[in-house]
Structures are given as structure tokens and as C-alpha cells.
Amino acid sequence: MRITDTSDLWWKTAVIYCLDVETFMDWNDDGTGDFEGLAHRMDYLHELGITCLWLMPFYPTPDLDDGYDVSDFYGIDGRLGNHGDFVEMIRMAKDRGIRVIVDLVVNHTSDQHPWFLEARSSRDNPYRDYYVWRDKPARGKADIVFPDQESSVWELDKKTNQFYLHHFYKFQPDLNVTNPKVRDEVAKIMGFWLQLGVSGFRVDAVPFLIDETGVLKPEDALADPLDFLKSIRAFLGRRSGDSVMLGEANLSRPEQVKYFGGKDGDGLTMQFDFITMQNLYLSLAREDPRPLEKALKSRPIVAVESQWANFVRNHDELTLDKLTDEEREEVFAAFGPEKHMQVYGRGIIRRLPTMLQGDPRRIRMVYSLLFSLPGTPVLFYGEEIGMGERLEAGDRKSVRTPMQWTNGVNGGFSNAPESTLPSPVVEDGYSPEHVNASEQRHDPESLLHFMRVLIERYRASAEMGWGQYTAVKQGARSVLVHTLVGAEGRMVALHNFSGTPAAVTFTLEDVDRDDQLVDLLVDGRVIELDDSGTATIAMDGYGYRWLRVIRPTGKRLG
Numbered sequence: 001m002r003i004t005d006t007s008d009l010w011w012k013t014a015v016i017y018c019l020d021v022e023t024f025m026d027w028n029d030d031g032t033g034d035f036e037g038l039a040h041r042m043d044y045l046h047e048l049g050i051t052c053l054w055l056m057p058f059y060p061t062p063d064l065d066d067g068y069d070v071s072d073f074y075g076i077d078g079r080l081g082n083h084g085d086f087v088e089m090i091r092m093a094k095d096r097g098i099r100v101i102v103d104l105v106v107n108h109t110s111d112q113h114p115w116f117l118e119a120r121s122s123r124d125n126p127y128r129d130y131y132v133w134r135d136k137p138a139r140g141k142a143d144i145v146f147p148d149q150e151s152s153v154w155e156l157d158k159k160t161n162q163f164y165l166h167h168f169y170k171f172q173p174d175l176n177v178t179n180p181k182v183r184d185e186v187a188k189i190m191g192f193w194l195q196l197g198v199s200g201f202r203v204d205a206v207p208f209l210i211d212e213t214g215v216l217k218p219e220d221a222l223a224d225p226l227d228f229l230k231s232i233r234a235f236l237g238r239r240s241g242d243s244v245m246l247g248e249a250n251l252s253r254p255e256q257v258k259y260f261g262g263k264d265g266d267g268l269t270m271q272f273d274f275i276t277m278q279n280l281y282l283s284l285a286r287e288d289p290r291p292l293e294k295a296l297k298s299r300p301i302v303a304v305e306s307q308w309a310n311f312v313r314n315h316d317e318l319t320l321d322k323l324t325d326e327e328r329e330e331v332f333a334a335f336g337p338e339k340h341m342q343v344y345g346r347g348i349i350r351r352l353p354t355m356l357q358g359d360p361r362r363i364r365m366v367y368s369l370l371f372s373l374p375g376t377p378v379l380f381y382g383e384e385i386g387m388g389e390r391l392e393a394g395d396r397k398s399v400r401t402p403m404q405w406t407n408g409v410n411g412g413f414s415n416a417p418e419s420t421l422p423s424p425v426v427e428d429g430y431s432p433e434h435v436n437a438s439e440q441r442h443d444p445e446s447l448l449h450f451m452r453v454l455i456e457r458y459r460a461s462a463e464m465g466w467g468q469y470t471a472v473k474q475g476a477r478s479v480l481v482h483t484l485v486g487a488e489g490r491m492v493a494l495h496n497f498s499g500t501p502a503a504v505t506f507t508l509e510d511v512d513r514d515d516q517l518v519d520l521l522v523d524g525r526v527i528e529l530d531d532s533g534t535a536t537i538a539m540d541g542y543g544y545r546w547l548r549v550i551r552p553t554g555k556r557l558g
């Protein structure tokens, strides 16, 4: 590997930060966040050290699913600004070395999208085939994504007396990607935003988009769903060679391999690793790293260009669908024991700090772990300051509260009356009075400062994004010791999942005499290895360490 490869394949060492413009910063005080507000916060994001912004949908929308119901793929929601503001924001980001990727939501449109209004106006409308219509579909409970809201994935359109497909809400009719015109539209949409300067897309609902859910009979679905995925990836490559497709695809391991495009890596560039995320919570609940270890071990080897995206929380529920019923119950009992903390029978609607009862040691341990997992870390806005949630908002809305900037009015998000905000700010122990960016910026002991250090060290340790992961055998059951070995060096990470201190003795293979371990995170201390490459380290309860292997003749900075 050449050092410049880390720049060419920038996503392999990126730090991705997801935000919704609507809830991030309101610059004109009309109650809704806007692009101008985001542009004004670019220095904050730069200071934090992130390298890639992922913008949740900002398109015109009836806003019944937080913008994931798009009524114009080329537009900007007028409450957030206009194309000029969008371009200014991109300019600000690029100037600070931050790339921007945007949500590509083309599994469905809003039912208010002009295509759907046309399509439902008559059976012979030219747009009819943009959607999926059936006379008598099987109307089972299977494949419903929001089981508390919908009873079928088919909805009758009374006027034309046919059912249309909607995997998500009934106001989100699925596009018919077997129609070549629709596939052309998808490419055109991508081309448009690329031309405005984005570096790729977070692709929404990939298995639904390529019709792999089994709802359609094989003869009605795409002949080869992966071909479609690969064709849009190829298009992306032609228009913008270093742009990425980060797929939202909560899949089994063999399916993930397919979606990456196997050893050719010509499918999705990146995929969120839902399996690792869910097993991380099981490990936290059990204070035992083994479920996480097992999940990481089960990761298939993927092409060099492909990359895993790691996360602990996102804008949806914390889904636990890949765990067994018993395992899910364990995680519910530990982190979301009350019914109003759960949703859809599969997930928790809290943020990490409240689940961990605000224990700063444990919260830091989890983020240290997140950044040390092989792959690219993805943060959801507010995680860097330890924001909590508003459970009373209900379901996924609970974590979509305004960013908390100061301890002032509406947490410094907006001076507009609270009733006009997308959501009130968090109350109780996690209110802006207790949790806000402004105070944490000046407090070297704050979570925000800790996150900055993590990000800085992660970015200077390409072996985390690129390297080979191996779990190191040792005797302390509550501690995960793993190494990441890359072309430029080696790291050892230690994480104690328990609140009880532990002494950890481990042996590294292939070390030379006089190699040393330098603590990158806690205190810069140098730890000697004995002749057999063995070290003993005392770990605090919920302790974490990142150790860099330094050779006396090496040129790497400790």
C-alpha cells in the first residue's frame, strides 16, 4: 500500500457524521434548521475532525417520514434554503476538507410526487409503470417494515381499482425499477447531485430498492437485482471516480458479500454492519465481549475498495432484529426495559448515554471501541456531546431532537417559539442546561474533547480503517484485546466491558526485541514487551487503551 492510497480510498479512513439539516442549526430563526445554519457550524465540525458529512433527506417533502417521503428529487425543501445555500454549504465543507454525501431515497417516492399523482390518475397514464400495481396481490403480514402502522405492503387505489406496492408507509409508493425509465431517472438524480459537488450517497433501503424482499414473484422482479446495483455504481464511477455508495442494508453475511459485489467490489462501496452493531449491544448487556468477537469473526473478507461502516446509534430505532428472541430480550432488559422505550417489537428508541445510565467511563469505552473496530465510524449528530432523547416524542422521533449548542433558549438551536420547532429539545438530566456543545468546547474533561482525540488518533492510524483484525487470546473474560495490522503499522486495542478492573496479560506475535507499546489515548505511556512479546496491563473498570507498536528503528510517531 502506498501512503497516497489512504487519500484515494478516502472512505476507508473517513469519519462520517450524519445530520438532519432540519434539526441542526436554525440561522433565520423561523424554527427550522437550515443550510445557512449548517454552513455556520462547519468550523465546529472541522474542529471535531470529521471528514465526511452525511445529510439526511433535505428534499421537498410532505414530511410524514422525516423527509424520507420525497416529492421532488431535484429540489431543496424551501424551509431549509435553496440550491444556492446548498452549494455554499458544499463550498464551506470542501474548504475544510470535509466531503458531503446525501441520502438517495429512490426505493419509493412520496404519494405527492408528480409521478405518482400522474400514475394514479388513470391506468393508461404514461407514469403508471413507474410504480408497481397489482389486481389481487397476496395481502399477508410478511415484509411490513412498520408493523404497528401498516397492515399490508399493498394499498388499494380506489379510483383505478388496483393495489400499489409500498414496503414502507402507504404514503411511500415503491418505484418500479424493472422499468428502464425509472432506472434512467435514478441515474439522472445521482448525476444531478454529483454535479453540485457531493461525494456520493447513503443509499436508502437497498434490499427493497432492488426488490430482493420476496414480495414480488421472480418473474415480476429484476432479472438480476445485483446488476441494477452494479449499474448505478458503474454510473457513479463514470461521473465521479472517487464517490461512494454507502448502503443501508441490514443483511446476513452472505448477502452482504453479494451487495459489495464480492471480490470484484463493484457493488456498494460501503455497508453499515448491523450484525456487529447488534452484537456489540449484546456484549455490553452481558459485560462479555464474546458476541462482538463472534460477529467480527463472521465478517467475510471483502475487496480492498469495500468497507464496513460501524455505528452505535443512528436516526432510526436501535434495531435488534438479527439477534435471537432470547438475546433481544437480554438487550431490552439491560437497555430498554420499559415498553415505551421499545418499538416494532425489535428495537430501542434511546440514545447510548441514557442506555448506559450516563456512566461516563462506559460511554467513553463504547466510543473508543467503535473507533477501534476495523472499518469506518459513523456518528449521529449529538453523539459527540452525549445527547439524550425525548421518549415522549415516541418511536423514532425520540432521537431526532434539535442539536444542543448552548444552555440558552431551545438549546441555542433557534430563537423561534418552541411550538414552531421540528421537535422540542430534550428535557430532564440531558437538557441543554446539562449537555451542550458550547460548554464542552471549553472543558478539556468533556466527552466532546474525548471524541476529538479519538477522531484525531483514528485518522492518524490507517491500520484501523485498512488493517487486518485479529482477536488476541488472553485470560480476562470481560476484556476484548484485538490487533489491527496494516501496511504502515500495528495497533493493539483493549476494552473492558465490565465495571470491575482486570489485569490483562497478552502476547503479540511477530514482535522484535525492543519493540514497545505506546499508549495513544490515555497517557502516552510506554509499555515494555518482554522477550516473548508479552505485556501485562491493568485495566480500569470500563477501561480502554489504544497501543501502537513502535520499533526502535521505525519512523512512526507514537
Ligand code: NOJ
Binding pocket: 065, 068, 069, 105, 168, 204, 205, 248, 315, 316
Ligand atoms: C430507512 C430510513 O433510515 C428510515 O428512516 C426511513 O423511514 C425508511 N428507510 C424509508 O425511507
